[in-house]
Amino acid sequence: MSALLQYVISGLALGCTFALVGSGFVVIHRVTRVVNFAQGAFPVIAGLATASLLTRGLPHGAAELVAILLGGVIGLVVGVVAIGKPGTPPLASLVITLGLAIFAYAVEIIVWGDQPVSFPGLSGTVNVAGARIQQQYFLVIVVALVTFALLELFFGRTYLGKGLAACASNPYSARLVGISVTRMGLVAFALGGVLGGLAGVLVTPLQAVSFDSDVTLAINGFAAAIFGGLMRPMMALVGGLVLGVAEALVAGYYESAFQTEVALAIMLTLMVWQASRRSALEEA
Amino acid sequence: MLEVDDLVVRYGAATALDGVSLRIEQREMVALVGPNGAGKSTLLNTLSGILRPAAGRMRVEGRLAQVPEGRQLFPDLTVEDNLRLGAWRSGDRDPGRVYRLFPGLMRLRRHHAGTLSGGEQQMVAVGRALMSDPDILAVDELSLGLAPLVVADLVRHLRMLNEERGMAILLVEQNARLAFDICGRAYIIEAGRVVASGSCAELANSPEVQRAYLGGSTDEYEEYDESEESEETTR
Ligand SMILES: Nc1ncnc2c1ncn2[C@@H]1O[C@H](COP(=O)(O)OP(=O)(O)OP(=O)(O)O)[C@@H](O)[C@H]1O
Ligand SMILES: [Mg+2]
Numbered sequence: 001m002s003a004l005l006q007y008v009i010s011g012l013a014l015g016c017t018f019a020l021v022g023s024g025f026v027v028i029h030r031v032t033r034v035v036n037f038a039q040g041a042f043p044v045i046a047g048l049a050t051a052s053l054l055t056r057g058l059p060h061g062a063a064e065l066v067a068i069l070l071g072g073v074i075g076l077v078v079g080v081v082a083i084g085k086p087g088t089p090p091l092a093s094l095v096i097t098l099g100l101a102i103f104a105y106a107v108e109i110i111v112w113g114d115q116p117v118s119f120p121g122l123s124g125t126v127n128v129a130g131a132r133i134q135q136q137y138f139l140v141i142v143v144a145l146v147t148f149a150l151l152e153l154f155f156g157r158t159y160l161g162k163g164l165a166a167c168a169s170n171p172y173s174a175r176l177v178g179i180s181v182t183r184m185g186l187v188a189f190a191l192g193g194v195l196g197g198l199a200g201v202l203v204t205p206l207q208a209v210s211f212d213s214d215v216t217l218a219i220n221g222f223a224a225a226i227f228g229g230l231m232r233p234m235m236a237l238v239g240g241l242v243l244g245v246a247e248a249l250v251a252g253y254y255e256s257a258f259q260t261e262v263a264l265a266i267m268l269t270l271m272v273w274q275a276s277r278r279s280a281l282e283e284a
Numbered sequence: 285m286l287e288v289d290d291l292v293v294r295y296g297a298a299t300a301l302d303g304v305s306l307r308i309e310q311r312e313m314v315a316l317v318g319p320n321g322a323g324k325s326t327l328l329n330t331l332s333g334i335l336r337p338a339a340g341r342m343r344v345e346g347r348l349a350q351v352p353e354g355r356q357l358f359p360d361l362t363v364e365d366n367l368r369l370g371a372w373r374s375g376d377r378d379p380g381r382v383y384r385l386f387p388g389l390m391r392l393r394r395h396h397a398g399t400l401s402g403g404e405q406q407m408v409a410v411g412r413a414l415m416s417d418p419d420i421l422a423v424d425e426l427s428l429g430l431a432p433l434v435v436a437d438l439v440r441h442l443r444m445l446n447e448e449r450g451m452a453i454l455l456v457e458q459n460a461r462l463a464f465d466i467c468g469r470a471y472i473i474e475a476g477r478v479v480a481s482g483s484c485a486e487l488a489n490s491p492e493v494q495r496a497y498l499g500g501s502t503d504e505y506e507e508y509d510e511s512e513e514s515e516e517t518t519r
Contacts, residue, residue: 159368159377162361166369169358175334176350177412178373 002131007252008245009128013137013206015244016144017043020199021221022236023151024075024192029230030168031188033090037097038078039221040214041104042071042196047204047213048112051119068197075193079186086182101214108211116213121205140202147198148237155233164188168231196221216260220247223267229274242266285310285452286331286348286420291340293323293330300326302476303340308420313446313453315463315470315484317497323476324456325353328422331454346419347374353424353456355409359398363389366397366408370415382411385441403434410438414445421445422454427462439466460497464488472497 021043028036046067053063078100082093121136155161166174167184174181199217200209207213221236224243228235243266247259286308293301300323308314316324329335331342332350349370358366367379367389383390386407392400397408406426413421423442427435443466445451457463464470464484472480472493480487487493 162365162369163372165361165365166358169360170356172334173352173356173358174369176332176352176356177370177416179369 005129005131007248009133009137011245011248012241013140014248015241016140017199017203018220018224018243019237019240020144020195021217022224022240023233024195025222025225026230026233026236028188028192031164032083032185034082034093036192038101039196040218041101042075042193043200043217044209044214045074046071046197046200047209048117050201051117054119064201067201068194071197072190072194076186076190079189083182083185105211114211116208116210118204118208136205143202151233219260220263223263226267226270285345287343289341291342292338293326293335294338300476304478306471308452308454311450311452313467315467316454316456316473317460317463317470318473322473324473325424328424331422347416348420348422349413349416349418351409351413351423355405357397357405357408360396362394363397363408364393367411367415370412374416382414386411402430406430406438420452424456425458427459
């Protein structure tokens, strides 16, 4: 019983980080129709940067904040390269982000080396119904939930958020009312970078990251994102939590090496299901 | 108010506008009439800054707002959000002035724009354009797919904007009879060129225009125009 609780809570925390990476995919895809293959690089760079900043003597909090902002800046740079030239087809932008993801490997290895890096998060444990749970798990869950609430407020209540939603809804009309669709796309990329960076600073104390951790993070994040058809941030949260718990249970009771396979299986099943539902609608 | 000289617009290799010149004076209502594919929407999108001309000059005095062909709302956003987004360029985001013009929209302000009837959507499209407080309103296919009574009601609003607020209006219409009836002057455009222009009365009397754009002699629109004051707009 206490083992199950342990797995569920660690799974929820891990799922929250997938959801944050996934919401980055969603925000960028909604506004620009581009699937950002460099999305996994944001958490990796933020995690690695936080570790470096902490060893340089920056206090907790400040180091994480700088790393998250760095994620936003890198998101913006990826955006400028991928969609900065108006009229670039989304498929071409997608290929550019794939290239940038590989380029990021080189930069990360030069700056941080190829060994996994971690840093301590919240120390201490809490006793929940007989299970000893690391406090970091609760921190991850609370921060992620607050972030998703803020995202909803941002898109639902602010004028800038509505402008982003307008680009997603009808880019032609967005231009007609004077919204620069390219500039809004860059805002989306920067936001995607911040969300990825946040995921990175939260997950690194739980799982050490190295340059190639982006694959796991991106696959899980993408799988979470397609729960909402790459269009709804809140569904990415649901998707992330489902994935995280499923993977924690598989890892706990069966074999931890199968984590990514679980994500891929769930993702493929969902995609096939969504595709068949869509074609059924079209036939009707 | 608006001056366009020898405008050339291309889509890739295809020339959509081939030396179009056009003028709109202050407080004028001008019709732009022509067959499908003539380049009417292309001209409006160029004036709106969405398309870039390959050659020619255009000068817009003040602000131009467009009501695009087929409404083109933000379907998954509310009516109120659609209206507020119309003010992206200008300052005043309060949609109250649009609700005063179209009181029917007040009741629908929390509905998603995509769930509205065609006539209601066209009101939102006009309202969204008005939110930028334009000096010139360019309307593309006002009557497209709408019941005649709904069209008559929208026409009444356009007239009011023109007469009471002095807004210049450029009206693109497939229904030439309707356009000639509302506007003072008209341009007829075919295959990217202006083939005729002048006062609507003159054009309506020209045999070629009658044959090509006014069909027989039935006066459909007038009928609806007379009934507009007494009857409710149908939904
Ligand atoms: N996005 C586009 N790409 C390529 N060609 C286009 C595009 N939009 C319009 N055209 C072409 O440009 C020409 C003018 O089209 P436009 O839409 O301006 O005509 P229109 O007068 O508005 O027609 P309608 O009455 O059918 O709305 C047409 O030949 C059309 O095929
Ligand atoms: Mg047209």
